Structures are given as structure tokens and as C-alpha cells.
Amino acid sequence: MSVKINENYLLLESSYLFAEISRRVEKFQTENPDAQVIKMGIGDVTKPLPKAVIKAFNEAVTEMGNSETFMGYGPEQGYSFLIDTIIENDYKSRGIELDIDEVFISDAAKCDTANIQEIFGLDNVIAVTDPVYPVYVDSNVMAGRTGSIQDSGRYEGVVYMPSTAENNFIPELPKSPVDLIYLCFPNNPTGTALKKEDLAKWVEYARENDAIILFDAAYEAYITEDDIPRSIYEIEGAKDVAIEFRSFSKNAGFTGTRCAFVVVPKQVKAVDSEGNKHDLNSLWNRRTTTKFNGVSYPVQKAAEAVYTDEAKKEIQENIDYYLENAKIIKNSMEELGLDVYGGVNSPYIWVKTPENMDSWSFFDLLLEEANVVGTPGVGFGPSGEGYLRLTAFNTLENTKEAMERISKLSL
Amino acid sequence: MSVKINENYLLLESSYLFAEISRRVEKFQTENPDAQVIKMGIGDVTKPLPKAVIKAFNEAVTEMGNSETFMGYGPEQGYSFLIDTIIENDYKSRGIELDIDEVFISDAAKCDTANIQEIFGLDNVIAVTDPVYPVYVDSNVMAGRTGSIQDSGRYEGVVYMPSTAENNFIPELPKSPVDLIYLCFPNNPTGTALKKEDLAKWVEYARENDAIILFDAAYEAYITEDDIPRSIYEIEGAKDVAIEFRSFSKNAGFTGTRCAFVVVPKQVKAVDSEGNKHDLNSLWNRRTTTKFNGVSYPVQKAAEAVYTDEAKKEIQENIDYYLENAKIIKNSMEELGLDVYGGVNSPYIWVKTPENMDSWSFFDLLLEEANVVGTPGVGFGPSGEGYLRLTAFNTLENTKEAMERISKLSL
Structure with missing residues (x-):
């Protein structure tokens, strides 16, 4: 007689995508305490709640x-x-x-x-x-x-x-x-x-x-x-x-x-x-x-x-702000010669990695060389392999800075 | 080919306890629009959040x-x-x-x-x-x-x-x-x-x-x-x-x-x-x-x-207030000659119905004759049959009024 667990949990992959990203970012930060890492990984907003809200x-x-x-x-x-x-x-x-x-x-x-x-x-x-x-x-x-x-x-x-x-x-x-x-x-x-x-x-x-x-x-x-x-x-x-x-x-x-x-x-x-x-x-x-x-x-x-009308207006301004970031990311990556998708009706930009690099390698490259955090596409499923997701939710300044750093890489 | 429901849901009893109580109370209120019903059924608090909170x-x-x-x-x-x-x-x-x-x-x-x-x-x-x-x-x-x-x-x-x-x-x-x-x-x-x-x-x-x-x-x-x-x-x-x-x-x-x-x-x-x-x-x-x-x-x-110390003090005052209500309920029901449990370390008073009346009959009696809403004990399981739960979360005034009304009944 003993309590049984729900064994379906054992079928789950052991590491959740964002936990693995955190682990790699923390390791990098520990080894490079002076690096100013810009996070464009998790899809979290940065603009405050509207005033009417x-x-x-x-x-x-x-x-x-x-x-x-x-x-x-x-x-x-x-x-x-x-x-x-x-x-x-x-x-x-x-x-x-x-x-x-x-x-x-x-x-x-x-x-x-x-x-x-x-x-x-x-x-x-x-x-x-x-x-x-x-x-x-x-x-x-x-x-x-x-x-x-x-x-x-x-x-x-x-x-x-x-x-x-x-x-x-x-x-x-x-x-x-x-x-x-x-x-x-x-x-x-x-x-x-x-x-x-x-x-x-x-x-x-x-x-x-x-x-x-x-x-x-x-x-x-x-x-x-x-x-x-x-x-x-x-x-x-x-x-x-x-x-x-x-x-x-x-x-x-x-x-x-x-x-x-x-x-x-x-x-x-x-x-x-x-x-x-x-x-x-x-x-x-x-x-x-x-x-x-x-x-x-x-x-x-x-x-x-x-x-409310007041909040709707402020929300639209925020969305326009994020979509402007998306446009900057999309254009910058395209200028680098990469294939880029999304970013028009979405805060997400889906980038094909250069030279068929795998998702985690491209993730590591951007983290180590440009100190920019994306999300490896393969984390969303096997057909995401060879892609990286960038989000438009950071500030305009950080977005521009991140793109400037990436543009200096020889991809 | 057709989507299947989770059939376990069909095993559930059709009516949730508190929904049935609401139904009976609403029916009574519709038929007796002037009755001032006092609710001592659902375990919901009435005191506002502490100031520090x-x-x-x-x-x-x-x-x-x-x-x-x-x-x-x-x-x-x-x-x-x-x-x-x-x-x-x-x-x-x-x-x-x-x-x-x-x-x-x-x-x-x-x-x-x-x-x-x-x-x-x-x-x-x-x-x-x-x-x-x-x-x-x-x-x-x-x-x-x-x-x-x-x-x-x-x-x-x-x-x-x-x-x-x-x-x-x-x-x-x-x-x-x-x-x-x-x-x-x-x-x-x-x-x-x-x-x-x-x-x-x-x-x-x-x-x-x-x-x-x-x-x-x-x-x-x-x-x-x-x-x-x-x-x-x-x-x-x-x-x-x-x-x-x-x-x-x-x-x-x-x-x-x-x-x-x-x-x-x-x-x-x-x-x-x-x-x-x-x-x-x-x-x-x-x-x-x-x-x-x-x-x-x-x-x-x-x-x-x-x-915080300030909130703890206010919370204790609220709890003392509810426990005072509990004491009033307990004493009133005991004076009526009923067997009463709880109410000392709890906001709930568990009352044995008079003369082995079943829970819903006692619920209906209190609703119709005293306009007081309790919770039928049987709603919590078969061994709750023959009991009624009263809660101490109403105001002191309503609690006293409810007990006064009940004390006038010949139970």
C-alpha cells in the first residue's frame, strides 16, 4: 500500500523551455557580470497599465x-x-x-x-x-x-x-x-x-x-x-x-x-x-x-x-509602440540577409537562423556575441528547429541597441 | 468520428448545494417580497479588508x-x-x-x-x-x-x-x-x-x-x-x-x-x-x-x-466579532433545547434538527417561518442529514435579529 503519482508527469520533458533559457542567461551573466543583456525572449509587456485602468x-x-x-x-x-x-x-x-x-x-x-x-x-x-x-x-x-x-x-x-x-x-x-x-x-x-x-x-x-x-x-x-x-x-x-x-x-x-x-x-x-x-x-x-x-x-x-475610450486610446498607443519595435527588428534582421516572418500582425518576429544553424546555437551566438536573449524555435516543437523568436515588448531604446549589436555580427 | 466528453462529469449530482439554496431562497423572496431574509448560509465574510491591506x-x-x-x-x-x-x-x-x-x-x-x-x-x-x-x-x-x-x-x-x-x-x-x-x-x-x-x-x-x-x-x-x-x-x-x-x-x-x-x-x-x-x-x-x-x-x-501589526490587530478584532456572533447563535439554539456543535474554534455552528427533522425540512422551516437561511447538513454528505449549518459571518445586528425570530418558533 503506497500512494501512487500521476505517472503521466513522467512523460513530460524534464526541462521547461523558459527555465532552460533562464539557466543559460544566468550562467552567462555570472561569467560576464559587466554585460548588459537585453531580453527579447519571454513575451512579457513592459508598458504600464493605462491610467483609466x-x-x-x-x-x-x-x-x-x-x-x-x-x-x-x-x-x-x-x-x-x-x-x-x-x-x-x-x-x-x-x-x-x-x-x-x-x-x-x-x-x-x-x-x-x-x-x-x-x-x-x-x-x-x-x-x-x-x-x-x-x-x-x-x-x-x-x-x-x-x-x-x-x-x-x-x-x-x-x-x-x-x-x-x-x-x-x-x-x-x-x-x-x-x-x-x-x-x-x-x-x-x-x-x-x-x-x-x-x-x-x-x-x-x-x-x-x-x-x-x-x-x-x-x-x-x-x-x-x-x-x-x-x-x-x-x-x-x-x-x-x-x-x-x-x-x-x-x-x-x-x-x-x-x-x-x-x-x-x-x-x-x-x-x-x-x-x-x-x-x-x-x-x-x-x-x-x-x-x-x-x-x-x-x-x-x-x-x-x-x-473605456481613454484606456482604448492609451492601449492603441502602446500597441503601436510595440509594433514599431517589431518593424525595427524585422527590418534589421532582413538587412542582415536573414529570412524573417511575423512582426506585422503580431509582437513576435520569427527568424530563420543563418546557414541552417540550429536554434540553440543561434540562441547562444546572440547571447554571447550580442548579449541579446531570444527564444529558440525548437523549444516550441521540432518544426521550430532552425528558427528563433524575438519579441517586440522591450523598450524602443533597448530594441534599437539590440539590433545595432546584432548588425555588427558577421552572420 | 466525434468529440467525446469527459464522461465522469455525468457521474456528478446535477445540482450543486448552494445553487439549490439560491433557487429556494429566490422562490421564497418572489412569493414574499416584503420578507427581510437574513442569510447565514454561505461562508462569506462581511467585514472589509484591513486598512493596512x-x-x-x-x-x-x-x-x-x-x-x-x-x-x-x-x-x-x-x-x-x-x-x-x-x-x-x-x-x-x-x-x-x-x-x-x-x-x-x-x-x-x-x-x-x-x-x-x-x-x-x-x-x-x-x-x-x-x-x-x-x-x-x-x-x-x-x-x-x-x-x-x-x-x-x-x-x-x-x-x-x-x-x-x-x-x-x-x-x-x-x-x-x-x-x-x-x-x-x-x-x-x-x-x-x-x-x-x-x-x-x-x-x-x-x-x-x-x-x-x-x-x-x-x-x-x-x-x-x-x-x-x-x-x-x-x-x-x-x-x-x-x-x-x-x-x-x-x-x-x-x-x-x-x-x-x-x-x-x-x-x-x-x-x-x-x-x-x-x-x-x-x-x-x-x-x-x-x-x-x-x-x-x-x-x-x-x-x-x-x-503587519496594524492589520493583525484589525483581523483579530474582526475574528472576535464573528466569534461573538457564533456564541450568540450557539447560546440561542441551545436555549431552544437543540443540540449545537462548533462555534468555539470556528465560524460555523452545526445544529441538530429538532425531532429528527431532515435537513431540508428544517432549512425550509427556518426560511419560511423565520426568514433565515442556513445550509442543509445533508448537502455536505449523508452523515450531515439531520443537521443544519449556520455561519457567524453576518452582522451582529442581523445575527441577533435572526436568533430572536428563531426563538419565537415552537421547535
Whole structure:
């Protein structure tokens, strides 16, 4: 008699990407204490919260100090003042109708995209793009929906859909049957956005093949080009087959404040083993009420203020600032003769390494020779090998300085 | 080909306890619009956050509006400023040594107690007291660690340990082998606290039987009597066999602010199928970094301020206030000739219904005749049948008014 661990955890690769990056950067810093390292690795924002957000946030905190206005437990699904505001601004304005109980407020799109698999059976086949945000895969490994990792760097039982320069980073539709398809557009890490007609193909595929799309739209605020949907529900028929994830992290700077939401339309259904259909909305609601306790009230008030005209203006200025950095990075790398992708509808720039160098070698080269930290593409999946991700979230000064240093290298 | 749901969700009882209470209260209110209903059901606090907490909370929000002090992603496990403060105040002061990486900051003890089962294999046998906080059981049902619910109101495959007046609400040690034992003391819902020697028996049992105790100490701030441990680690040897859950909800009024923590000592181990031992601390860390994104920075600063002398004083005053309410409830119900438990080291009063009335009948009687809302004991498990839980979190005025109304009933 002895307690057993969840052995699926043993299938996980031992080192998480960003932990390995930290380790190498720390080692370099220790050996080179005078080096001014510029971090363009982790996708974390640097601009402060908008003034209108700070004002609402502070006011809500003050409410918590007063008996008459104090707020205790809120609804696990989030307050209607925030949900209504989200529906009005992000959806109704784009012709998408949602009911209040189709939107669930949470503390992170990371948590939502990691937790969503819990409402599905273990016998579903998942499909991910390659490269991919590691959380989609790891959460399924931990749940037992995969086999072990192969020499190819792929987990057994998972369908990987390569996104490389060869297909313009738009993966082909799966050739073998899949159930749950994780899509993130604008994409992390490649920075690619999907045009409406391209995303429509996925919705059509899901409808025809009884699959469900788990659509991560965390980077929608960076879309600058026309004809790129900000929500998957802009595609006709998507409400039958798609769950959408959003976050306040990358638009409003909430990476340290924590607020996100997930949309689960009531018409998205899945079946039990007898073929009876069930609403995923009800299952997600049950999960939410049982395993979650709602987002901090002041944080929800802060998130509501993201939609004020004043905050919207400030947010757009911040995004323009980051996109200007992206342009600088893109241009600098292109001037070096490198193939560069993303950076137009995305804060991410996806760089092909010079002379088929592998991702970690290029990472080490930039760290050691230019003291610039990127993210090795291979960390996002085997098809990311030979690429490096740079982010536009640093300051303009640091971005320029980093590019100047890199331009002096002979690549 | 069609997406399959997690069928374990179908095993769950359809109506969550508090949803059913809300339904009955709303129906009563609609039919009796003039009735002044006093809610003593859900365990939610009413006193505002302490002034020192509000101050720190507001200051941290202001930091988020300034480029120089803005905070992006923090460590998923929580900031060291908060963890250090917790260890110093809650543990070191009681002779318990903990390393900084043995404490994980989270947004809710509800989430932690629901999520902890994920790091364990599905073949572990869980044991819960009966009555019990429903989240412990439901999270295991959803994960697939149980069979279906029986006519007895118990899930197949779960070991229930009755806590009733007959055993002074101290359950007997399990007679059949169990792996994971959920204990909550001071107990929700019975209000019972365990003396050191009684808790020591559980630690001894776990050590001798290779079991692990999941110890929910969310109500430790209400302990008033001597010789009642505030942490399970006050028991020698507990660090080898126990994980402890704490929260800022019930002491500092964080039910709407959201902050909690879990302690996973590095020496707590479990085995894989080949008998190799693994640190649960490492597994929980892996779960935390993959499926969680940390607690809001301003909320963590607010939680840190809970430990200032000024806040501690205010918190103690609030707890004394709630405990005075508890005493009033206890005395009033006893004067009515009812058997009453809890309310001394706990904000919960556990009342035996008069004349063996069932829980829901007594609930309806109090709602209809006194317009007072309690929580039916049977909602916490079959051994809660014939009991009702009242909470001390309302105002003194409402508590007195409620007791006055009830005292006029002929029970």
C-alpha cells in the first residue's frame, strides 16, 4: 500500500523551455557580470497599465475597505458588469451575438487553455500546430492523452501540423482524423496571422469532421491588416465548433495583473459513449464552479476599464509602440540577409537562423556575441528547429541597441 | 468520428448545494417580497479588508501604472516577499521550518484542494470525512477516481468517515486501506477542532500506512482554545506525509480579493508503478508552472500586508466579532433545547434538527417561518442529514435579529 503519482508527469520533458533559457542567461551573466543583456525572449509587456485602468483598479480596492461597498465571493464565472462590457465591445461590435453565460472570466488564458481539455474524454485525438505554445501539449500529456515523447521530439498519439516557411506558416488540414484542434492566430511563436478565407477552411473542416477548434486569440490586438478576423466567430458556423480564448495580458498589459476570458457558445456539443450530445458550456460551467473561485473583484473592475475610450486610446498607443519595435527588428534582421516572418500582425518576429544553424546555437551566438536573449524555435516543437523568436515588448531604446549589436555580427 | 466528453462529469449530482439554496431562497423572496431574509448560509465574510491591506493594495496598483515600477509576469509559484512573510509568521513562529520553494501562492484554497488530486494516479483510494466540503469529492469524481453515486448518497470507491454527534465529530481511522485522506480542521461544516493528540493519531496512521493527508487549515484563525494545532506540521513527522492548504479568505476577508497558499514539503513522496519514489513538491511545481500563471501582483502585496501589526490587530478584532456572533447563535439554539456543535474554534455552528427533522425540512422551516437561511447538513454528505449549518459571518445586528425570530418558533 503506497500512494501512487500521476505517472503521466513522467512523460513530460524534464526541462521547461523558459527555465532552460533562464539557466543559460544566468550562467552567462555570472561569467560576464559587466554585460548588459537585453531580453527579447519571454513575451512579457513592459508598458504600464493605462491610467483609466489604474483609476478603476484603485477605486475598486478602496471599495474593499469599506463595509458598505465591500465585495465578498463573486460569481465563479465572473461579474456581469465585465462580461457585458466584453460582449458589447469585442463581439457585438463585430456582429457576433453572445449570451452572458457564454463568457467565463478567468485569471489567465494559460490556465484556460491548459484546463479546457479536462471536460473532454481521454480518448480524443488532439492536433496542434508545430511549433506550438507548449502549454497545449503539456496539459494533455499530464492528463494522459498522449504516449511518450519520440526521438522526433513529438509525443506519441498527438497529431502535429507543421508550420514552416514552406507552407507560409499556415498548416495543412489534418490528414488523419482528429477531435480537438488547438489553433493560435495571430500565432505564438511564428507571428503569422490567418486571413478570413484561411481560417474559414478550418471551421469548415471542423464542421465536416465533427471536430472542435480551441482558438487562442490572445494576440488579436496586434492585427493591423485587413481581412484578418479578430475572433473566430467572425467565420460563419464557428459558433457550433469553436471555443475562443482571450486575455488582457498582451493588449492592456495585464501579465502581472491577471485577467482573461473564454467563450464557450452553447451550441458547441460533444458526445458521451452512447452518442448522446452534451453542451460543452454546461460542462465548462460545472468545472468552473467546482474548481475555480472567480477573479479578484478589483481586477475585474480594472479589466472593465480597459474598454473605456481613454484606456482604448492609451492601449492603441502602446500597441503601436510595440509594433514599431517589431518593424525595427524585422527590418534589421532582413538587412542582415536573414529570412524573417511575423512582426506585422503580431509582437513576435520569427527568424530563420543563418546557414541552417540550429536554434540553440543561434540562441547562444546572440547571447554571447550580442548579449541579446531570444527564444529558440525548437523549444516550441521540432518544426521550430532552425528558427528563433524575438519579441517586440522591450523598450524602443533597448530594441534599437539590440539590433545595432546584432548588425555588427558577421552572420 | 466525434468529440467525446469527459464522461465522469455525468457521474456528478446535477445540482450543486448552494445553487439549490439560491433557487429556494429566490422562490421564497418572489412569493414574499416584503420578507427581510437574513442569510447565514454561505461562508462569506462581511467585514472589509484591513486598512493596512487596503493601503498596500492601492500602492501596488499605483506601481502598476508607472513604467519604473510596473510588474509583468511574476513567478507562477508566487513572489518571495510573500512566501518569506508567510513562512516567518505562520510557521517559523510555531517552530516549523519551511524552505521558500515549499510554499506555493495561489488564488484559492478551493482551487488548490480541487487541483491537488491531479498529481496523483487515478488508482489511489481517497478518504473523506462525512459531512465534507463538496469540492474534495467532486474534483475526484470529475477526474475519474470514483464510481457512480449510490442510494446512500455516497460515491462508489470513496471511503467515507462519518463525523456525527456519536463520535464527537472526530471520525475514526479508516478500517480499509486508503491513500489520500482529506481532513479539514477546524472543520467545515461541523465547526469541530482537533486537539493535538487527536490530529497526531492521523499523522501516525498516515506514516504507518503510507497514506498522505491533504490538510485544509482554511479556518485556523478561528482557533481560540489551547492545545489545538494551527498547522498540521506542529505534529512531529507530519512533514513526511502531509500537504497543507491555507487561505486569506476567512481571516483577512479575501473572499472577493482571492489569495491562498499550499505547503508541499519536499520530503512528501509517492511512488510510480515500479515503486520508485518521487517528490510531490516537484510534481506540484510542474503542475503550477504548466497550468497556472501566478496571482495578481497587487493582490500578493495586499496579502503580504495581512502580516503587519496594524492589520493583525484589525483581523483579530474582526475574528472576535464573528466569534461573538457564533456564541450568540450557539447560546440561542441551545436555549431552544437543540443540540449545537462548533462555534468555539470556528465560524460555523452545526445544529441538530429538532425531532429528527431532515435537513431540508428544517432549512425550509427556518426560511419560511423565520426568514433565515442556513445550509442543509445533508448537502455536505449523508452523515450531515439531520443537521443544519449556520455561519457567524453576518452582522451582529442581523445575527441577533435572526436568533430572536428563531426563538419565537415552537421547535
